[in-house]
Amino acid sequence: MLAEHKLKVFRELITQSSREELIWMNGFLAGLVAAEAGGDAATTGTAEMPTAARIDKFTILFGTETGNSKKVATEFATQAKKAGFKAKLVGLDQYRLSDLEKEEYAFFVISTQGDGEPPLTAKKFYDHIHKEALKLDKLKYSILALGDTSYPLFCKAGEDVDAQLGKLGAKAVIPVQKCDTDYAADAAAWFAQVMKFLNEGGHTGGTTQAAVKKAKGKKHYKGTILGNVNLNDRGSSKQTHHIEIEAEDDVAYEPGDSLGLIPHNKQETVDNILSLTGADGDTEIEFRNEKLSLREALTRKINIIYLPERVVKQYAATVQQDIPDTRIDLLDLLRIYPVKDAAQFEQVVSVLEPMAPRLYSISSSPEAHGSEIHLTVARDIFHINNELKHGLCSDHLCLLEPGTAIDFHIHKNNQFRLPANDKDVIMIGPGTGIAPFRSFLAERDALGAEGRNWLFFGDQKFTTDFLYQTEIQNWSQTGVLTKVNLAFSRDQASKIYVQHRMLENADELWQWINDGAHIYICGARNPMSNDVENTLLQIIERQGGKTITEAIAYLDAMKDENRYLLDVY
């Protein structure tokens, strides 16, 4: 139907475009069409249509953890600029909060992390709009929420921000668009609507929203456990397992990515639940629009341990008993506050939440380890009123025998990537934080990358807890590691941590940073990553001869240039 010359252009465009770009165009056009349709629907009947001048000044804000939102937002900003708009692109962590009340048109791309929480970088903003009594009547906005349907609270952070901005008087000009992990198409569609809205000078006639398509993009892999060894020696208070997985077909991952999997609940726990409730494990049920047997659902789909308060509340409502606000395992709930009968239990099931995937930083490198994927898993051991308990997934993994089959997916982290081969890298990864750095070092070794590498590692005791000691020794002998500093907290009276070693090497660290080194932090979010960041600021301040504000600005600049990256949990 296209005229020859159009067709030609169209064909060229298609042949020159990558798969990603095609998906994007597809979504973009779909969005446009949808918006047009809405537009027509609105215009019919209404004689005069305000044809205001297009709005060409607006802000794109993003809140990201692993870089997807940033990627999307940047793409849009570039598009918009090409189209002649004055689009201001700002990360929510950089955004001057006092500007918000002056803002007229703002479009947000924000992901959800943790258990429905905003990403670290959006935390300040998120708290600000929830705490401050702001008046945002001026503000017209729309939100693109990135998320993952396999988490119980899908795109919660995006929804929260949307709701809260509404409360503060701002107007959502396009309804919040939620996207699953293959967000490209939905995102493009949303952006198309944003463009149309702006082109039409803020005319919001009934724009429609493309419904969330459940991700099919997330590829699931099968693999077998090759080896599983506890890296900690006898006498250690820790168990950190090095797990090697042979994947069936070659897995597309890069150093910095994580492996994700849904743990299985313990058979006996499931059995206890069934016998306690008298429910029949074989009854077919529907859970989150998936049909399967009750037993299967309880084993593989539903989170039955340490239920969040929100779920406990709903349980209380369902069984009509009053239960204090607390987190508790389902089995304990059923014991203390029994259900009437099997039927009521099925009601309970409907309010339960899907089991969230667990992520483990991949500690192998495609270049060095081929089709093998390695993990470095700390067996999570804790006490609940002095009963010894184990984390569900880490325990499951650490006990896997070689030969066992395992299903998993790859969780990309587009943020946490090695720089060009000639760049210097500073890696700070105590405990399991070493995992991605083992991948980095193996990769850089295999590639013969010329950039220098400096590792800070720490744990409790030198003799029992020096994870990957022999490999690290080899890398430092062969020069792959230019420098290694170790902090073993329990080998002397006073605790020594990585940040202390950083301070001891402040001058040299500053030189590296000043010469353009990239800094990576991985491991425990609290307190490690905070202490390390404060120490970095201290070093930039002192060694760099800056005021603390300048230091903060300096580190922010590094974030912008992707030279300061965290993968913390």
Place this chain on the structure above:
Amino acid sequence: MSDSNNKLSATEHIKMKSDGLRGTLKQSLKDELTGALREDDQALIKFHGMYQQDDRDRREERSAKKLEWLYSYMVRLRLPGGFITGEQWEALHHIAGRHSTGVVKITTRQTIQLHGILKSHVKPTLQEFNTAGLDSISACGDVNRNVICGAHPKFSPIHEEIFAYADKLSQLGLPRTKAYYEIWLDEKPLTQEVKEQQEKDPLYQDRYLPRKFKIAIAIPPNNDVDVFANDLGLIAIVENNTLKGFNLVVGGGLGATHGNPNTYPRLGDTLGFLDTEEKVLKAVYEVITIQRDYGNRSDRKLSRIKYTIEKMGVENFKKELEKRCGFALLPEKPYKFNSRSDLFGWHKNHEGKWYYTAFVEAGRVLDDEKLAFKTAFLEVAQTRKANFRFTCNQNLILADIEEKDKKEIDAILRKYDIIAHTDKASVVRKDSIACVAFNTCPLALAEAQRYLPTLITKMEPLLSKYGLEDDNISVRMTGCPNGCGRPYVAEIGFVGTSYGHYNLHLGGDRIGSRLNKVYKESVNEDAILKELDQLLGIYSKERKKNETFGDFAQRLKWVEY
């Protein structure tokens, strides 16, 4: 002057370029990545009284965990004559607890060793020893080692006088370098020129000796020190309670290597008699210089003085010695050895001071489920009413106890069953010696101190079966042919060949003046017990009156002489 024109062994180069045994030890200690030292430094710490070791039981498991071997250090104290005060024992007790496996190991050369000290704990250990007035200088390495001396003061009223020689000879054999104080005790490094004058070492120069050098002083009639197994031995000659001087014995050494016929155990030759202290010191000094100048520096397996003297011939050696001394040796004096055993239990010396010799199996002082040795000895030490002496049979003597204090010490020993334990042990067990071997000794081929006690438990029924319970046959075991437990001068010697297998040696005498010979090669426990069952059976029937098992074995030609 070194005879061998072939090239020097690697160790020789390490010593010469070590800047007075400093090497790169300071850097090695700083290296956070490993519990080990740089290779050259591993050779140098021996001169400071330490060995780098690793837990051989844990190698495979550690490697699977991507951890390096479990490196640690063994520290051996320099204790001339094997004497420390109660105060020092108390310090030692706590140092062992803080920094090592906690086991205090009494060695066959009358000193103590601590094992399992991590690199980061080495300096604190040596510094705490220093505060207690103890050091480990020259306890190992190619220098004069611990000078040992007959342990039991009861053997001679002039024990004190003889004992004093141990210290004098130890002083005479100390290297001049101050490296020990710089590296371990953080003393300020000397400037180059000060170093050059102060550390100039006429005895050791910059090459030290070709190999370890060992001196023993025996006080007849007891030869607990195995004087003939030493590079240099002095046999005290005492006539009506006055010290006349010493017979000089040179050229003993036991180490050998399986399958290397050029290596063998050898007993020292008596060169003559020395009648003054001045002469003794001079002669000892010059024996060392001869070994320094003529010892083999290219093949460490052939570098002990026993090979030097074989090469030169005893007579030439003696000539060279007299030339260097500037005086002639007098003819050797008669003396008599009748035993090497320790005098267990309570004994009083000529001044009325009391001595209690406790049996410490394989010299391992620790608290275990059976016995609380460490606690007991700590309590004794805390009374400050006893000194501590170690014997070459790896036992311990609570020494110099006043009459009035004996009760108190005795009560402590009873409280912890030390006395019962010592009395109950069979004479064979009490006289037995086992070297360290696994799990710390890198050279071990078979178990020794962890195994001999069990083997003896299985031998005891045989002994009583033939009514030999009171016959103190000397039984010694080592985990390899190096001979640390002096198995070649035992009546029954076990020398490890591979895990669970030992060469069975017979024919040595009871006083250490005759080497034994291999009777059966590489036999396991069953074979050992079968053999002993037969041999002891024959011995019990056919022995002459007072004939020892060793002499009997020789007479019946169980081994060829």
